[in-house]
Amino acid sequence: MKKVIIFTLLVSLTLAGKAQSSKTTSSPSTSSKTETSDPDNLASQFFSQVMGVAISATSNTKMYQFIYDWLGTPYRFGGNTKKGIDCSGFTKAMYDKVFNTTLLRNSRDIFSMTNPLSKDELKVGDLVFFKIKSKSITHVGVYLGDNRFAHASSSRGVVISDLNEPYYSRYFYKGGRITESLKEE
Known part of the structure; x- marks a missing residue:
């Protein structure tokens, strides 16, 4: 509410x-x-x-509006609706609606669609990948800038978190930027 x-x-x-x-009718040279x-x-x-x-x-206010609309949505493994969504479902839905780009369905497959990046190379809209208590990628989110990222947390649902939080810092694997050849024009 x-x-x-x-x-x-x-x-x-x-x-x-x-x-x-x-309503402003002043000339372009004097209006601001x-x-x-x-x-x-x-x-x-x-x-x-x-x-x-x-x-x-x-x-890209469309991206921030998308995130805002999903904030608080509960986590559900394999979910892809406002009743429940997982990290890759959230990322896939955002890229589809905001960037007109179709992503694969799980975080490991999404990573295969990217050019890997270090944390200091990240730009707004890039993806962040984590290996949480695993040797393979288990989590994905979308980078927002200022070390913040949006994702579907298994414990808190869709939230915004900080990459510098000890938990995320510990499990951060790499960033990724979708390769240009995969983006739809």
Whole structure:
């Protein structure tokens, strides 16, 4: 319920910002959008607060909106709905809806679709892979910047976590960027 109220407030502020900016009739050389009337800036400020990452107005707000819509969804192994979802299902759904890219269904197979990256090479939208108490990849999430990532945790459902948390730092394996040849144009 709290998410619905917050989202409604964001939409109201965004619409008010669009209405205010459309009323401005000054010439392009003298007009400038203020932070409070720019809907993209309002959205980025909102998601920055909710997700704990610095998000610019030029960021992929569609990705952050997707994550926000799924936050709190319970974990269910093999699940792919709002009733329950696992880490690879969440990642696959996000890439399908946000990036128009079809991923394979489990974290090991998804890793095979990427160019591996070190932690310091990660960019927003890249994938992060973990080997949790295993010799093979067992978990995947989506990097948000500022060492934060979104994922479906087996104990907490869809959440945003920090790569520097001792648990995730211990089991982090590699980052990955989907190879360009796999992206749909």
